[in-house]
Amino acid sequence: MAGTAVRGRLTWQVATAGAVMDETASVRTIDLEVPGWTGHHAGQHLDVRLTADDGYVAERSYSIASAPDEPVAITVERLEDGEVSPYLTEELRAGDEIEIRGPIGGYFVWPWGDAASPLLLVAGGSGVVPFRSILRHRNDIGSTTPTRLLYSARSLADIIYRAELDMPRDGVQVIYTLTRQ
Amino acid sequence: MSPISRGFHGRRHETAADTKRVPPGQYVTTDFPVLSAGPTPHTPLDSWSFSIMQSGDTSKSWSWQEIHALPAEDVTADIHCVTRWSKLDTRWQAVSIDTLLAQVEHNARFVLAFCDGGYTTNLPLADVTGGQAWLAFGFDDQPLQPEHGGPARLLVPHLYFWKSAKWVRGLELLAEDVSGFWERYGYHNYGDPWREQRYAGD
Numbered sequence: 001m002a003g004t005a006v007r008g009r010l011t012w013q014v015a016t017a018g019a020v021m022d023e024t025a026s027v028r029t030i031d032l033e034v035p036g037w038t039g040h041h042a043g044q045h046l047d048v049r050l051t052a053d054d055g056y057v058a059e060r061s062y063s064i065a066s067a068p069d070e071p072v073a074i075t076v077e078r079l080e081d082g083e084v085s086p087y088l089t090e091e092l093r094a095g096d097e098i099e100i101r102g103p104i105g106g107y108f109v110w111p112w113g114d115a116a117s118p119l120l121l122v123a124g125g126s127g128v129v130p131f132r133s134i135l136r137h138r139n140d141i142g143s144t145t146p147t148r149l150l151y152s153a154r155s156l157a158d159i160i161y162r163a164e165l166d167m168p169r170d171g172v173q174v175i176y177t178l179t180r181q
Numbered sequence: 182m183s184p185i186s187r188g189f190h191g192r193r194h195e196t197a198a199d200t201k202r203v204p205p206g207q208y209v210t211t212d213f214p215v216l217s218a219g220p221t222p223h224t225p226l227d228s229w230s231f232s233i234m235q236s237g238d239t240s241k242s243w244s245w246q247e248i249h250a251l252p253a254e255d256v257t258a259d260i261h262c263v264t265r266w267s268k269l270d271t272r273w274q275a276v277s278i279d280t281l282l283a284q285v286e287h288n289a290r291f292v293l294a295f296c297d298g299g300y301t302t303n304l305p306l307a308d309v310t311g312g313q314a315w316l317a318f319g320f321d322d323q324p325l326q327p328e329h330g331g332p333a334r335l336l337v338p339h340l341y342f343w344k345s346a347k348w349v350r351g352l353e354l355l356a357e358d359v360s361g362f363w364e365r366y367g368y369h370n371y372g373d374p375w376r377e378q379r380y381a382g383d
Contacts, residue, residue, distance in 0.1 A: 009380075009381075009382030009383070010380050010382065010383075012183070014184055049183065050186040050189045050191075051183040051184065051185055051186050051189070052185070052186065052189050052190050052191050053185050056190075056191045057183070057205075057206075058189075058191055058192075058208070059206040059265060060265060061264055061265060083191060083192035083208065087186070087188070087189050091187075091188040091189070092188075096186065096187050096188075097184040097186070097187075098184075098186055099183055099184070104367070104380060105366070105367070106366040106367050107218060107363075107366045
């Protein structure tokens with residue numbers, strides 16, 4: 001996959017958390033209201049910056065879970081010894097402000113429609129997040145590109161977006177492989 | 182001025198000494214994460230070589246055996262990935278790029294590292310000379326594993342680690358700078374972690 005490069009300087013901007021949705025016991029999707037968002041390609045990511053009240057700062061990168069036509073959303077998996085992911089999945093509430101910058105990445109993207117060759121997506125765990133953006137984008141633009149997703153998770157309960165992935169779509173095949181079940 | 186993230190306190194389990202060694206926006210990991218843009222190549226050692234190229238011609242080439250006949254160093258360095266992990270005190274067995282370039286006549290100002298699989302990355306010559314860069318083939322006294330760039334990778338620890346190209350097969354010496362793979366996709370041309378030069382314009 002290939003696409004356009006990041007253009008110009010990426011500046012930090014304030015994003016306000018909107019709705020949050022639990023995808024699994026440890027994974028949450030967070031809608032973000034970003035007034036100055038310039039749009040993104042399916043498959044890109046963004047940087048998140050958190051600032052503690054004493055000025056301590058932590059930054060991480062997250063894949064964008066939403067299609068280009070939708071408001072920005074990220075899906076975050078909580079890592080038990082993590083610093084940022086427990087905050088984003090347990091503490092952050094609608095109305096809270098964080099900083100983001102993006103979109104980032106011009107290589108791992110799918111900006112094309114029907115001119116593109118067939119799409120084989122292979123993901124493990126939270127690696128499926130950018131593929132939700134790609135699959136939704138494929139749907140939004142009415143693409144008929146033959147598409148197959150091979151998705152490895154620990155168990156059925158750990159499959160992120162399961163209801164959405166299980167929805168039949170023309171030309172899309174989803175195959176799960178479970179490693180601990 | 183950044184807004185305070187309500188309820189965020191941070192973990193800060195790094196020691197004060199570590200903090201001085203960790204560039205802004207990075208966190209310390211004891212894992213060795215694996216990230217690459219394509220499949221892992223498996224080049225047999227008897228067909229492996231490392232080449233210095235100039236104007237499309239090979240100025241000098243070393244076989245696997247010839248590289249190992251050169252003086253090797255034990256290098257201990259902190260490494261910093263643009264995806265925000267840093268790993269401290271990594272130990273490598275490597276040949277200095279100074280040793281390789283000493284066998285070639287040139288007046289280059291830039292290099293473009295090239296690799297099995299087609300990956301490239303560009304660096305100023307000044308950043309791969311003066312004891313700052315190596316061709317690394319060992320990690321923790323073991324052969325460098327393919328997922329970490331083996332049989333050999335570039336090691337340029339003072340820049341973000343995408344500059345330390347995995348599966349490297351040579352350096353093209355250049356008078357003018359030419360963007361490498363990630364550099365063309367919007368990542369910073371130079372990539373100094375202490376100045377947080379992650380993306381173009383940083």
